[in-house]
Amino acid sequence: MNKTENSDWPAGIKRTKQREQVFSILTKSDGPLSAMDICSLTQKDGNAVWLSTVYRILELFTQKALVVKTSMQQNDMAVYELNRHDHKHYAVCVGCNKIIPIENCPIERFIPEISDSGFHVLGHKMELFGYCRECDLKHR
Amino acid sequence: MNKTENSDWPAGIKRTKQREQVFSILTKSDGPLSAMDICSLTQKDGNAVWLSTVYRILELFTQKALVVKTSMQQNDMAVYELNRHDHKHYAVCVGCNKIIPIENCPIERFIPEISDSGFHVLGHKMELFGYCRECDLKHR
DNA sequence: TCCGTAGTTGCATATGATTCGCATTTGCAT
DNA sequence: ATGCAAATGCGAATCATATGCAACTACGGA
Structure with a gap:
């Protein structure tokens, strides 16, 4: 949500506060995160993003191939990470x-x-x- | 459930009617199947295996590395196939x-x-x- | 700069796959 | 054959994810 992050904003995606937060969290993370992880992190940030919104944002990012969705063996929770x-x-x-x-x-x-x-x-x-x-x- | 299938029975797994059915269905299938697919197929067979039992059997087969469990992108249903x-x-x-x-x-x-x-x-x-x-x- | 609108979000609630508990049944070793 | 540990049928619980809708917001055009 600072200038640096703004300039990195991916093309073709409308910019909202919530999407910036999710994108920023994914950028800073060095491992894959679940939707719930991301939701929790926004709460610590002081500006919580609702869980279903996180899901909708992650679905969008995945369709734009900005993010990779994976569901690991036996674990019933999907994880997401930037497509690096x-x-x-x-x-x-x-x-x-x-x-x-x-x-x-x-x-x-x-x-x-x-x-x-x-x-x-x-x-x-x-x-x-x-x-x-x-x-x-x-x-x- | 015929002699031929019996002789193929994998080692280290206790043999029951239900497990034989699930194994036989997986053997005959040329593509991955969901737990529900397998359950439906046992019903056509005349000798239905309850869905939760199918899940338990598939979990066992997966742990024995007999079966591969995969969850395809976006699809919330896991599929299973023999580890060929x-x-x-x-x-x-x-x-x-x-x-x-x-x-x-x-x-x-x-x-x-x-x-x-x-x-x-x-x-x-x-x-x-x-x-x-x-x-x-x-x-x- | 302000407004209209299409798109987005908060929130509650639904959905649907997978798991769990328990009484009953079954496979297998003795 | 008999007994016991393990498996199954069945119902009900769980829990991640999706959805419906009213309120809100970003953003282009006047």
Whole structure:
């Protein structure tokens, strides 16, 4: 909500106080946030944004490909983060649901063969699954 | 529920009529199914499996890495499919939510650098997102 | 600068997938 | 065959997300 953030405002999106708040929170966060997380953060800010409004804003941002929506394994809450180039991927343990970051990314150099040849790729999500060392030892 | 299916029964899972039905339905399906889809199919079978039981069975199968659980973009219903080697990936349009299959897979030859070096990879999920040709032309 | 209006938000309430509790039933080891 | 631990049927609870509507706000044109 200061000058700097205003100048970064993405094109094609009408500017409102609430959208600026949500955008600013996402910009400052270094990890993905749930809608509820974001709502709570606006409350600390002194100027609360109602939860359903947060959902509507996140839906808009997702459709504009400004934000990536992900729902991690077993977790019934979707999380959102800015569609950055500097991204991370995760391995999820199906035994204990532990989430472990992957350091490299196989998709950077990948040229997908998509049947819609006009498809304009804006990003990707990837997730490995399996057993973490601990669960694997319990040979489940 | 015939001999052939019985002989395929996965190790480490107690065999019940309901689990056999769910497993058989997943085996015969060539696409991912929701819990409700599976429940409906058991009803046509004449021997209905209650929805909450289907969920419990799918959770078990997922923890045994027999089944992959996925929740596609925007769709609030999780889908499940057998963890096959012959798998597919998808590109999702953030404009219209159209789902387009990808023909090749970047992860086959990928050696991930995971901080848990004991992680036992059993499968993966991948999804591209962007605009399909049609939505891209509308320059959204 | 002020006004009109289309688009947005606050708020309450609905929706619908998934989970949970418990009494009954079933698979399997002894 | 018998007993017991585990699984299921069924109902009801939970909880994230969507929706309806009246009040409000951003923003372009006069």
